[in-house]
Every structure is written in C-alpha cells, then in structure tokens.
Amino acid sequence: MFGQDQLPSDERPQRLTTFTAKHRFPDCLSSIWGAAQSSACEKPVPIMELLWEMPAALNATFSKTITSKVFLTLNTSGWAPGNAIWGADQPQAPVPPHRGKTLVIFHHGHGESKGCPTYGDTEGTTDWLNEMGLDVATMMMPFVDCNIIKDQPPSRHGWFQNFEDEGLPWVRFFVEPVIKTINFAKNQLGYEHIIMAGLSGGGWTTTVAAAVDPRIELSMPIAGSIPCDFRHTSWDFEQYCGDRWANIGNYTALYVLAALEENRTSYLAFSYFMKRILAVSMAVGAIKESRTMSRCHESGAQVLREKLNICEAALSDFEVQTIHSEIDSDQSGVVDWQEFLQFVARGPKRPEDEAKLFALRTKRVHRNMRLAFNKFQTDQSAVQKLFEKIDKGCDRQRLEVVGNLVEGAADPDESLEHFYNRTKEGGGNGAKIMKGTPGINSLEQRPKELKAFYKTMDTNGDGGQVAVIISRIQWPGPRDHETRAACWSRVLRKVERCLEDAKAADLCEEPAVAQRKFQEAARMLSVVPNGQLRAVEAWADCGRAGLEASEPFDALVACELGLQLVPEHWRCGMTSALALESLGLLNIAEERLQAAARVARTDRDTMAAALEGLRRVRARLAQVEKGDAQVLVEEIQRMGSLLGDEEAGYWISCVGECSRTAEGQAELVQKGFLQHNHKNLAKPAEVARRASVVALRYRINKKLQRYLSSAGLLMGVADKCVLPKAVSHPMADGLMNHDAWQTLRQKRIAVVDSAVPLEVVAKVQMELQALRSGGVMQNDTNDVCNPLQEAKYLPFAAGTAAQQFREKCPTTMQVMQQLAGLATILEDELGLRLAVPQSAMAACYPPRASYKMHLDSYFLHGCKDDIPRKVTVLLYCNHGWEPRQGGELCAWEPFDQGRGVSQRIEPLAGRLVVFMSEEIWHEVLESHGDRYALTVWIHDRERAPLAQL
Ligand SMILES: O=C(O)CCC(=O)C(=O)O
Numbered sequence: 001m002f003g004q005d006q007l008p009s010d011e012r013p014q015r016l017t018t019f020t021a022k023h024r025f026p027d028c029l030s031s032i033w034g035a036a037q038s039s040a041c042e043k044p045v046p047i048m049e050l051l052w053e054m055p056a057a058l059n060a061t062f063s064k065t066i067t068s069k070v071f072l073t074l075n076t077s078g079w080a081p082g083n084a085i086w087g088a089d090q091p092q093a094p095v096p097p098h099r100g101k102t103l104v105i106f107h108h109g110h111g112e113s114k115g116c117p118t119y120g121d122t123e124g125t126t127d128w129l130n131e132m133g134l135d136v137a138t139m140m141m142p143f144v145d146c147n148i149i150k151d152q153p154p155s156r157h158g159w160f161q162n163f164e165d166e167g168l169p170w171v172r173f174f175v176e177p178v179i180k181t182i183n184f185a186k187n188q189l190g191y192e193h194i195i196m197a198g199l200s201g202g203g204w205t206t207t208v209a210a211a212v213d214p215r216i217e218l219s220m221p222i223a224g225s226i227p228c229d230f231r232h233t234s235w236d237f238e239q240y241c242g243d244r245w246a247n248i249g250n251y252t253a254l255y256v257l258a259a260l261e262e263n264r265t266s267y268l269a270f271s272y273f274m275k276r277i278l279a280v281s282m283a284v285g286a287i288k289e290s291r292t293m294s295r296c297h298e299s300g301a302q303v304l305r306e307k308l309n310i311c312e313a314a315l316s317d318f319e320v321q322t323i324h325s326e327i328d329s330d331q332s333g334v335v336d337w338q339e340f341l342q343f344v345a346r347g348p349k350r351p352e353d354e355a356k357l358f359a360l361r362t363k364r365v366h367r368n369m370r371l372a373f374n375k376f377q378t379d380q381s382a383v384q385k386l387f388e389k390i391d392k393g394c395d396r397q398r399l400e401v402v403g404n405l406v407e408g409a410a411d412p413d414e415s416l417e418h419f420y421n422r423t424k425e426g427g428g429n430g431a432k433i434m435k436g437t438p439g440i441n442s443l444e445q446r447p448k449e450l451k452a453f454y455k456t457m458d459t460n461g462d463g464g465q466v467a468v469i470i471s472r473i474q475w476p477g478p479r480d481h482e483t484r485a486a487c488w489s490r491v492l493r494k495v496e497r498c499l500e501d502a503k504a505a506d507l508c509e510e511p512a513v514a515q516r517k518f519q520e521a522a523r524m525l526s527v528v529p530n531g532q533l534r535a536v537e538a539w540a541d542c543g544r545a546g547l548e549a550s551e552p553f554d555a556l557v558a559c560e561l562g563l564q565l566v567p568e569h570w571r572c573g574m575t576s577a578l579a580l581e582s583l584g585l586l587n588i589a590e591e592r593l594q595a596a597a598r599v600a601r602t603d604r605d606t607m608a609a610a611l612e613g614l615r616r617v618r619a620r621l622a623q624v625e626k627g628d629a630q631v632l633v634e635e636i637q638r639m640g641s642l643l644g645d646e647e648a649g650y651w652i653s654c655v656g657e658c659s660r661t662a663e664g665q666a667e668l669v670q671k672g673f674l675q676h677n678h679k680n681l682a683k684p685a686e687v688a689r690r691a692s693v694v695a696l697r698y699r700i701n702k703k704l705q706r707y708l709s710s711a712g713l714l715m716g717v718a719d720k721c722v723l724p725k726a727v728s729h730p731m732a733d734g735l736m737n738h739d740a741w742q743t744l745r746q747k748r749i750a751v752v753d754s755a756v757p758l759e760v761v762a763k764v765q766m767e768l769q770a771l772r773s774g775g776v777m778q779n780d781t782n783d784v785c786n787p788l789q790e791a792k793y794l795p796f797a798a799g800t801a802a803q804q805f806r807e808k809c810p811t812t813m814q815v816m817q818q819l820a821g822l823a824t825i826l827e828d829e830l831g832l833r834l835a836v837p838q839s840a841m842a843a844c845y846p847p848r849a850s851y852k853m854h855l856d857s858y859f860l861h862g863c864k865d866d867i868p869r870k871v872t873v874l875l876y877c878n879h880g881w882e883p884r885q886g887g888e889l890c891a892w893e894p895f896d897q898g899r900g901v902s903q904r905i906e907p908l909a910g911r912l913v914v915f916m917s918e919e920i921w922h923e924v925l926e927s928h929g930d931r932y933a934l935t936v937w938i939h940d941r942e943r944a945p946l947a948q949l
C-alpha cells in the first residue's frame with residue numbers, strides 16, 4: 001500500500017495562476033504598532049496559485065468536486081536579509097526573490113485565515129518561513145478556508161462518513177493534493193528537497209503524507225495526532241481512531257514510516273497531547289522505582305514538573321490525577337504494575353468500549369434497514385406480504401392494526417377510535433393499504449364489531465390507546481382458532497420463562513442478561529390483563545439489573561416506565577434515585593430520595609434505606625459544592641465514561657483550555673458552566689474541575705432527556721420524525737425570499753422581518769399567553785444554561801394530543817405547520833436530507849431568563865448521539881417589544897465560539913430567524929419582559945428516527 005508507485009502521478013494542476021497580492025506582514029505590524037500607518041507594512045508578494053481538482057463521487061447525492069488550492073511563495077530574503085525584515089538594514093530596492101532548492105510544504109489543516117484573504121497564511125507562518133529564506137507551498141484541507149466551495153457540505157469533513165459507510169477510501173482526498181504538489185514541485189519546478197510541516201489538521205496530514213511518500217525528507221507534524229492507545233480525542237472526522245484506515249496503522253506505524261529510510265527524519269511535536277504522554281511516563285518512572293504509585297498528590301505533580309522542566313500550564317495537577325485514575329482501574333488509589341501493563345496493552349478497547357462500538361454498528365445497520373423499509377412501503381403488494389410475515393398466523397385484527405401503524409404519525413396517546421378514523425380519512429398510502437387489507441372494510445361496515453375490537457385491545461381499561469396496540473405488536477397475539485384466553489395464557493407462560501431466565505442470570509451475576517429478560521417480561525406484563533402490578537416489579541428488577549450492569553440510563557428509563565404504571569412504587573422510585581446518583585445528577589437524585597422516604601414512611605427498613613441514600617447524596621453534594629478536588633475528579637470520570645471519550649473529551653478539553661485565561665473564564669461564566677465567585681481561583685485546575693463537573697452534568701442531563709424521550713416518557717426531544725413532504729405547506733414558500741436563502745447558504749443564518757403578518761403573530765402571542773397562564777409551560781431546573789425559561793413542546797402533526805392543542809391554540813398550530821413546511825424548501829435550497837419531528841417548542845423567557853451561549857446540536861463536536869438537529873427555525877411573537885426589554889438573540893459566525901463579533905437580533909413580532917443548528921453558537925441575553933418564541937427544529941434525516949415501521 002505504501003510507496004511511490006501507488007501514488008497519483010498528476011503533476012500539472014488543473015489551474016495555474018500567478019498574481020501579486022498586497023500582503024500585510026504580521027511581524028511588521030507589531031513592530032510599528034501605533035507609530036505608523038498599517039499600510040506601511042503592506043508589500044506586494046508574488047504568488048503562484050495551483051488548483052487541484054478531484055471528483056469525489058459516491059452516488060448521485062454525494063458527489064462533489066473537491067478543490068485544493070496551493071499557494072507558492074518564494075523566499076523573501078530579497079526584502080530583508082536575515083530575520084529582522086523591517087530592520088534599518090532593509091534594502092531600498094529589494095532583490096527579486098529567487099527560487100531555492102528546497103520547498104517547504106506548510107499545511108494549515110483547518111485553516112483560520114477567515115475567507116482566505118492572505119493566501120491561506122493564517123498567522124504569518126508562511127511569511128516567517130519565507131523570511132528564513134525558504135520557498136513555501138501553503139495549503140489546507142478540503143472544504144475549509146481557501147478550499148470552501150459553492151455547494152459546501154454543511155457537515156464538512158463529516159461528509160466523508162458516507163464514504164466510510166460504503167467502505168470507499170476517502171483519506172486520498174486529504175493526501176493526494178500534497179502528493180501532486182510534490183510531483184509538480186519536483187518534476188516541473190525542479191525542487192530537490194521537500195520538507196513538510198503542518199499544524200493540527202495539517203499535522204495530521206503531514207503524518208499521513210510523510211508515511212506514504214518517501215520524497216518528504218523531513219516532516220514536522222505539530223499537534224496533529226497521537227497513538228490511538230492514548231485514547232486520543234479527535235477534533236474532526238478524518239482523525240477518528242475508530243475509522244478503518246486508522247486502525248491499520250494506529251498512527252504509531254505512520255510515525256515509523258515517516259522516518260523509515262536512512263535519509264529521512266521526522267520530528268513529532270505533540271504539544272497539547274504531550275501532557276498525556278508525560279503522565280504515562282511519570283507512571284513508568286514511578287513504577288520503576290517503587291513498583292506502585294499512589295494517587296498523585298499535587299506535590300507529586302510539582303516534583304514531576306520540576307524534573308521535566310515544564311510549567312503548570314503544560315501539565316496540570318488535574319491532568320496528572322485524571323490519567324492516574326484512568327490507569328488505576330480498581331480505583332484503589334494505588335496503581336500497581338498489573339494495572340499499568342493492562343492500561344498500556346488495552347489501549348482504548350476495553351470490553352465496554354467494544355460493546356459500545358458494536359452498539360453503534362448495530363444502530364447503523366438498523367438505520368439502513370429503516371431506509372430500505374421506507375422504499376419498501378411504497379409498494380402495496382410488498383407491504384401486504386410483509387404483513388403476512390409479521391402476522392405469522394395471528395388474528396386478522398392485529399394485521400389490520402399493523403396496517404394502520406405503517407401509515408405512520410402514530411401518537412401513542414391517541415385514542416384507538418380516533419386513530420382509526422383519522423387513518424381512514426387520511427388518504428395517501430395508509431388509506432390505500434387499509435382498503436387493500438382483507439377484512440378491514442367488513443369491520444368498518446359492522447360498527448358494533450369494530451367497537452368490540454377496540455374493547456379487546458383496551459387491555460388495561462383506560463380507553464384503549466395506540467400505545468397499547470404498539471406494545472401488543474411486539475408479542476405474538478392469538479393464533480388462528482386460538483381463543484383469547486388461550487392466547488393470554490400462552491403469553492403468561494412466556495413471561496414466566498423470561499422471569500426464570502432473568503433470575504438465573506441474576507444468580508450467575510450476568511446483570512446485562514437479567515436486565516434484558518426482566519425488560520421483556522415487563523413489556524409483556526404491561527399489556528396482559530391485570531398484569532400491571534407484576535409489570536412494575538419486573539421494571540424495578542430491570543432497573544436494578546441495569547444499574548448492576550452499569551447502564552444507568554437504561555435503568556432509569558425502566559424505573560420511570562414502572563412509575564408510570566404505579567407512581568408510588570417504592571422500589572422503582574428508589575432505584576430511579578440510585579440511577580440518577582450514578583449519572584451524577586445529584587440534585588434530582590436528592591429530590592427523588594426525599595420522595596421515596598416520604599412514601600416509605602410506614603416501613604422501617606425501606607425508610608432507613610431511603611434516608612441512608614439521602615445522607616450519602618447530600619454529603620456528596622456538599623463535597624462537590626466545596627470543590628473537593630478528589631470528589632470533583634471522580635464525578636468528572638463518572639460522567640465522562642457515561643458520555644463516551646469523544647464527547648467528554650470535547651467538553652473537558654474546551655473547559656480546560658478556557659480555565660487558563662481570564663478571557664476563557666469569562667466565557668465559561670457566559671456559557672453557564674462557572675459561577676462568578678469561582679473565577680480567579682488560585683489555580684486554573686480548580687476552575688477547570690468545577691466547570692467540567694457542571695458542563696458534563698449539563699450534557700448528561702441532555703442525554704437523559706433523549707433516553708426518556710425515545711422511551712415515550714418525554715415529548716419533544718427525540719420525537720419520531722416524518723419526511724418533509726408529509727408536512728409541506730403552501731404558505732411556507734412566502735416565509736423567505738431569494739436573498740434570505742442566499743444569506744442562509746453563505747452566512748449559515750438568516751433573519752427575515754415580518755415573515756408572518758403582525759395580526760397573525762398577535763393571535764399566536766395571545767394563545768401562548770393563555771397556555772402559560774394555564775400552567776402548561778414548564779421550567780427545567782436542571783438546565784443551567786437556560787435558567788428560568790418556560791417551555792412546552794406542542795405536537796402539531798396528528799393525534800388526539802395535537803387535537804387538544806388545536807382547539808386551544810389554532811393559530812399557533814397553523815403557524816407551526818407553516819414553519820415546518822420550510823423543510824422541503826430547505827432540502828432544495830441547501831441540498832440537505834431532512835426529517836421533521838412532530839412537535840415544536842413554544843417558549844417564554846420571563847424577566848431575568850436567558851440562554852447562555854450554546855449550539856442546538858453538538859454532533860459536529862463529538863456528541864454523536866445528540867438530537868440530530870440540523871436547522872433551527874425561530875419565530876418571535878412579541879408585539880411592541882422595545883429595546884429596553886432586552887432578550888436579544890446574539891449569534892456568532894459559523895463555528896465561532898464567541899470570540900469574534902456577534903449579531904444582535906431583537907425578538908420582534910413576526911421576525912423569523914433560521915440558522916444551522918450545529919454551526920451557529922448563540923445566546924439569548926437576559927429578558928426584561930415576557931418574551932415569546934416558537935421554535936421548530938428540523939432534523940438530519942440520516943440520524944432521525946422516522947415514525948414508521
Ligand atoms: O429564543 C431564542 O431566541 C433562541 C432560543 C434558543 O437558543 C434555544 O431554545 O435553543
């Protein structure tokens with residue numbers, strides 16, 4: 001695979017231009033600061049621009065021409081001999097630059113020159129190299145900085161996931177421009193030596209390029225990668241250690257290849273990653289001496305820093321402690337030889353990581369299957385065949401129900417009768433399927449029997465909802481000629497078997513199996529006549545086993561499902577509190593334990609258990625509040641492992657970086673992760689610890705909401721979606737004009753005034769005010785970033801719940817549907833594949849409420865299971881809003897986390913704001929009035945669960 005004969009041989013770029021750019025030399029600017037006109041530092045620089053074009057096609061949808069620009073600049077020794085280019089000895093008339101023998105390729109990775117004004121030279125590195133007498137080819141990765149293209153994929157490098165999924169090589173799009181540039185430099189321009197250096201993503205590219213192309217004699221990757229064994233947290237798609245190609249070489253092999261031949265050298269500059277390596281070396285050192293290493297006290301870290309002659313910023317106590325605890329797998333506080341060897345040997349692949357990877361793969365397979373199913377459904381006879389298969393000899397009635405459900409948009413709370421009538425009237429695919437389904441018409445003509453059918457489905461006597469039917473589909477119903485009673489006893493036999501298996505697994509200490517079996521039993525028991533009490537018990541056991549299997553999210557969901565059946569169930573309540581405790585959500589755990597203690601008042605033992613839990617959680621809360629370093633580190637680890645390396649790594653490294661400077665600490669306060677009085681603590685590590693706990697807890701809470709929502713316990717977070725065409729709206733077209741679409745494409749955010757007529761907005765506002773005074777909107781006390789906001793997710797698509805709201809707030813419903821109708825147009829205008837959840841958010845920011853700086857989805861920042869929000873659509877409904885009432889929305893430029901300038905958008909009535917949920921950091925400033933808004937989030941179809949089979 002390696003070696004020049006495998007590399008592309010192109011040596012002529014698709015376009016070659018030369019031009020002279022007025023270039024402002026950064027070095028110069030600083031030396032004349034305040035003294036002269038900055039234009040005095042601008043000099044014409046001759047530049048040769050190469051353009052490489054690579055077609056990257058997967059199929060009709062994923063096809064782009066990837067362009068890579070390379071800027072060749074010659075050494076500027078003519079301008080200034082030596083290093084001090086603006087010194088007194090600068091020649092009056094410069095000697096024209098001449099080409100040397102060595103070309104340095106400097107790769108800027110993700111580049112940050114903001115739109116390429118300085119031929120990609122982000123921070124003057126190219127200048128500096130030129131001044132040193134070197135010729136430089138400056139380049140960067142596809143889709144960034146100078147390589148941004150017209151129909152840029154919004155996910156940037158995440159776009160290559162599609163290639164990864166299909167097993168097609170995509171690393172070439174990053175590396176081949178480098179190789180071709182070397183071809184050009186050597187064969188066309190006659191350079192004799194090639195050096196390559198790069199920063200960050202450029203460091204990564206340097207590592208990969210130097211491994212495959214032996215013509216690179218000297219390579220210097222800076223902060224680009226780290227061996228995967230060190231649990232590297234990547235910042236962008238191409239660098240994931242999970243990618244197939246990275247598994248081949250695990251980076252380490254690539255480093256070796258870069259210096260394999262005698263005449264080749266590679267300097268690796270780890271910078272940021274250095275810390276982890278140092279920490280491990282420290283462990284080795286300590287182990288060599290004493291064979292064990294006790295938890296690193298701060299003084300220990302200090303000794304280490306002194307020995308290595310590095311400062312605290314390079315290796316913080318926090319870092320040392322974190323790595324120590326990572327190695328200390330039994331958490332005894334002491335690392336022994338065994339643990340250390342294990343750590344080094346196992347790299348990132350612990351059994352639980354393997355399991356997670358496996359789950360991810362399974363999810364992917366499921367997603368593909370779902371997509372396949374969607375295609376399948378359009379063919380009526382195929383659907384019928386499918387039913388036959390699912391039905392497997394069960395009664396006709398079930399078959400028809402499946403038919404109804406295929407039509408989608410099933411609201412679990414909708415009454416069966418309403419659901420049946422709606423699908424019948426609904427037209428489209430569902431109606432066709434029903435008409436073609438044998439037996440359905442005959443039932444329709446016999447209303448009495450239809451009613452009887454509803455009744456048989458209403459097993460728990462609460463009126464019969466779609467949810468019951470859905471759960472019934474999950475177990476085998478009565479077979480042909482089987483009586484209903486016989487069917488139930490068959491199900492009960494299955495339940496008993498499940499429970500036996502579960503208990504056996506309990507005895508064998510296989511909690512994951514027990515959890516699954518208890519869950520299966522609980523599901524069946526929930527629909528068996530009079531099964532509720534046993535169902536709750538099974539849910540409680542499922543929760544307990546889930547906790548033992550270290551699956552607190554699942555455990556919590558199980559207990560909540562139990563509590564839905566019997567709200568006062570003590571064991572479910574208690575286990576749910578324990579699950580919250582192990583999630584690190586101590587505040588809610590405390591509330592739950594208080595409630596459990598109240599319920600348990602009559603029973604001494606249970607009361608004692610609740611009080612014991614309460615004492616433990618309160619003590620923990622107090623330690624966290626006090627800032628106890630060890631406790632905070634433990635909480636960070638606990639929540640970090642629940643979030644996964646990638647997401648946790650993102651938040652911990654962001655917070656860690658911010659804690660080091662006053663400016664960064666202010667940003668943490670702005671994001672809601674740091675209390676004012678914790679700024680300027682003696683050590684940045686203390687700030688980092690406190691803020692990391694808050695940030696991780698915030699993300700855990702969000703993750704929990706996704707779990708609850710997927711289990712149908714919470715509306716509005718991970719709702720099932722429908723395809724955009726199912727919610728297209730004739731008036732959506734009028735919301736945005738040509739210019740607005742253009743702005744959205746380019747700036748990733750667009751603001752449209754009077755998108756909805758004022759009289760309509762006034763009605764919406766009145767309806768929302770009425771909802772709010774009816775106590776329908778609620779505040780999430782755990783959302784530290786969004787304090788005091790009150791919100792309600794309104795189902796706007798179908799079902800009885802939507803019916804209810806339609807009666808209460810008809811105009812709001814219409815407007816929400818109109819906003820959701822933007823999805824089809826968004827698909828066309830931005831080339832996206834979208835899906836629309838079936839609810840939207842109505843929110844009120846009362847006085848003092850705000851929303852700290854955030855993204856609406858962190859998918860591109862490592863949180864791969866975040867809500868798949870792609871586009872945020874907001875409509876403000878505040879008649880006569882005045883500037884003194886505050887509440888402006890501040891939005892930064894794409895991917896700018898609040899460092900540059902932001903636009904301030906007042907929440908004026910009828911104003912529509914549309915932006916890319918994963919790209920635009922935004923904040924709502926403190927409101928001084930009751931500020932109303934409607935928000936529809938449009939999801940990425942690839943990752944959204946569709947409301948169909
Ligand atoms: O109401 C607004 O202006 C924005 C609210 C927001 O950012 C959100 O709910 O995610």
Ligand SMILES: [Fe+2]
Pocket residue numbers: 854855856922
């Ligand atoms: Fe937001």
